[in-house]
Amino acid sequence: MNELLLAAQLIQDEVLTKGWRFCFIGGLALQRWGEPRFTRDVDVTLMAGFGNEEVYIDALLASFPARIENARQFALINRVLLLKTEAGVGVDIALGALPFEESAVSRASYFEYAQNFKLFTCSAEDLIVMKAFASRPQDWVDVEGILIRQGERLDRDYIFEYLEPLCVAKEDPEIIKRLKRLMQNH
Secondary structure, X not given: OOHHHHXXXXXXXXXXXXXXXXXXXXXXXXXXXXXXXXXXXXXXXXXXXXXXXXXXXXXXXXXXXXXXXXXXXXXXXXXXXXXXXXXXXXXXXXXXXXXXXXXXXXXXXXXXXXXXXXXXXXXXXXXXXXXXXHOOHHHHHHHHHHHHXXXXXXXXXXXHHHHHHHHHHHOOOHHHHHHHHHHHHO
16 A cells, blocks of 8 residues: 555544544545646545644644644634655645535545555545535546546535635636536536
């Protein structure tokens, strides 16, 4: 098994032991729903809520080394805890609190990446929302791959229900227009 999957397993075991709610997002989820591509790190949404982030941050820093100096302060400001495993695999833990993140974690499910090896990943729809919202060139390639592989199985109403308010907050209506154009082609 590769180092990335082993790192994900370590994180999953840690958060499950603590009874925390989470799901894998990013490249690991993309391997399930879209066109797999090389990814160097493990991305996780961890439901931390607002006001109690220190409990999660401190517990994770006690179990995994930080990837940057002042990781605790960085996480409190940016809501992303940057860790690494002992093997050096990067782990980005988004401290979730928004209704969309709550929904994504609630809708997540297990996927078997290898025999008897399952990881809890977000849904295809939630991954599209995250990728479209990030709106980097690679994210749009990833969105198109998900659209190609998942096609009509996608709940398009759900995607726009959550993506539209995020784009309003970001003041970027072009994201919605671009996603609608992509969906027309797939």
